[in-house]
Amino acid sequence: MADNVFIALQNNSEAQPIIEAIVADNDGAVVSESPGMVKIDVPGRLVIKRETVTEKLGREFDLQELHINLISLGGNIDEDDDEFILSWGV
C-alpha cells in the first residue's frame, strides 16, 4: 500500500480552483479542512495540472502561482510548465 502524499493550501478563494482541480485529477483524494487551511491527502501520487486549474479559474494559470497559497507538502516534487507532481518512491 502506498503511503499518502499531501499538500496543504490556504483556505481562501484563490486556492479554491486549485483544490477543485486536485480533486478532479486525483482519484482517492481526501480533503480535510481546519481553520484557515485545507489539507489534501492522496495515496502514492498527487498531480496538479495547469490546464485543469486554468479551466476552473477561468484564466491562464502559471503553476508557480501555487507558491502564494501553499502551506505545506509531503512527497518528492517534480514540476514543469504543465504539471506539478508529488510522489513517494521512484
Added chain:
Amino acid sequence: MAKARKLGLKERYALLTRGLDWETTYQPMDKVFPYDTYEGIKIVDWDKWEDPFRLTMDAYWKYQSEKERKLYAILDAFQQNNGHLNISDARYMSAVKIWLQGITPLEYAAHRGFAHAGRSFRGAGARVACQMQSIDELRHAQTQLHAFSHYNKYFSGMHNFAHMRDRAWYLSIPKSFFEDAMSAGPFEFVTSISFAFEYVLTNLLFMPFVSGAAFNGDMATTTFGFSAQSDESRHMTLGLEVVKFMLEQHEDNVPIVQAWLDKWFWRGYRLLGLVGTMMDYMLPKKVMSWKEAWEMYWEENGIALFNDLARYGIRLPKHHEVATKEKGRLTHELWATLYQYGNALGLHTWVPEDEELDWFSEKYGEQFDTMYKPRLLYFRELEEKGERFYNNRLPMVCQVCQIPIFYTEPDDPQSQCVRIVESKDTKHHCCSDGCADIFNREPEKYVQALIPPQQVYRGEADGARDIFEYAKYLHLESGVDTGEYRNSPDHKNWQAWHAATPDNSDEAA
C-alpha cells in the same frame, strides 16, 4: 501557443544554476570553498543538484513581493481595526509571547545560517537555494516583528525580546538548538534545519498551531504564519533534496547522514515540546491536541518520508519510539514545569478552565485523568487559598537540549528520567538517551554550553542569587510580565476593554 517562443521552466532554471557559475583560477576551488569537504561528505557531481520547484530569481521576486503585498494589507487592516480585541482570550497571548521571544529570533538565526551555508557550497544550485532561503528567513523575522508590534502596545512581556533571547533559561532551548546547527558544517546545517526541522517537524508548528491561531481570532499570526509557511514548503523541499543528493552522490555519505538524522530528529522533537504546549495549553479554543498532531504529522507523514528514504539505506531516526511513547504526557509535564517556574517566565501561566480539562480527558484519556488532572486541580486548590504554587529553586537542566529535566522514564511516567554523562573534567546531566547519545558523540562541543542555572550559581548573571533577581536580569517585571495570569495586568486590561464594549459581556473568570 506563446510558450513555444519562451524558455520552459527547466531551461530557465538550468541557465541560472549552470551557465552562471565558473571554476576559480586565481585560487584553487578547495581554498575558496573549504567548508564543503571537511565534514566527510563526498560530492562527485554538483550538477546533479536540482531544485524541484526550479525557481528562478525573477519568479522568486515576483511571488515574494505578491506575498508581502497581501500580508501587509492584512496587517494594516488588523492594526486599524484593533485586531488585538478579537482574539479568543488574553491567555492566548502567552503563545504569541513565546513565538516572539523564542521563534522569531530563530528566523533571524536561520537567515544568518543560510547566508553562511550558501557561501560555503561550491555548487551553484545549492548556493541559489540557500540564498533564497536566507532572504526568506529575514522576511519572516521582519514580518513577525511587524505583526507583533501591535500586540506589544497592549500586552506585557514583549518589550525586550532580544535581550531575553540571549539570557532567559527557556529561550536558551531554541537558541542553543540553532547555535548547535550553525556551528556545524554546511551539510549538517542544511540537514538539521531544512530536513530534520523543517521537513520532518515544522509541519507541527505551522499547520496545527497556525490553524489554531486562526481559530482563536489572531489574524496577525495566521497571516504571517501561513505566508511564512508558503516559503517553508520550498525550504522543506530543499531539505529533502539535499538529503537525497548526499545519499545519491556517494555511499560513504549514508552513515554520516544517518547520524545527523538521528541527532537532529531528537533535538527537533525536544524543541517542539514547546509548540505542543502552546497548542494544548495556550490556545483557549483548541483545534488539535499535540497527541493527534504527532500521530498525523509524524506517525503518518513523517514515517512515510522515512519509508521513501529506505531505498538509500536510511532507517527511522533513533529513539523515535520514545517520542511516540511520550505523546500522551509531554505537554502536561511541560506545562506543569512552566507553571511552577513562572517567576522567571516572560509570559503568563494558569490552571486551565473546567471545559479545557474535559477536552484533555477526551483527547488524552485515562493517563490525563489519573496523573495530570489531579496535579492541575491541586495547583488550583492552592491558588484558591491564595498560595499559588511556584517552585523557586533552580532546576537541573539537560546539557544538550537545555530543557529543565522534567521528563520521565519512557516506560515509567512516575520516575524522573536523568542520564549522567562524563567528559574528561566533569560530569553532566541529560534528559534522555537521545540527548546522551548526542553528547557522547561530540562531548567537546556540549561541555561548552552555557546552562542558565549553573550560570546563576557561578555568579555570572549580574550576580543574581535567586529566581527573582534572575528575573530582573532578564528585564522582567515581577507580577507584571511573569507568573500567574489571573489578576495580572493583562487579565485586568482584557476585562476592562471588554466591559467597555457594549456587545461583549465579560465572562472571563
Added chain:
Amino acid sequence: MTVTHLGESYDFPSANREERYGGDINFYIQWEQHLLYACPSAYRAPVDMVLRDFLENMLRPDYAAHPDTAKVDFEKCEWKFDQKPWQPDLDKTLQENGIGHMDYLQFRSPGLAGMHGVGN
C-alpha cells in the same frame, strides 16, 4: 567520538568546571515520587556544610508547598548517589559524605509516596 572540525584541534574545558565555584560545589537532588516538583533541584553550597543543615535549612523550605514535606524524616529516607544505593551520615559535611561537584542525589521517603496515588 570527537567533533569533526577544521583546523588543528578542537578541545575546550567544561563551562561548569568546579574551579569556577570558588571552593563551593554545584550538585543536584531529586525527591522521588514527588513529581509535583517537576525537576531535580540544583544547589550551590560550601563543601563543609553539614548535610543535615543543608537538608533542613535549604532543601526542606524549597518543598514547603507539599503536604508530605513537613513529615519527612531524612534519617529514615532511602538514598541514591548517582543512581546507585547509598547511605549518607547526616551529621557529616557534604565533603565527608563524598558529595562533590555535579553529583546527583535522590531520596525516597518511606510512607510518603506523594499525592493522588501517582507520585505527585
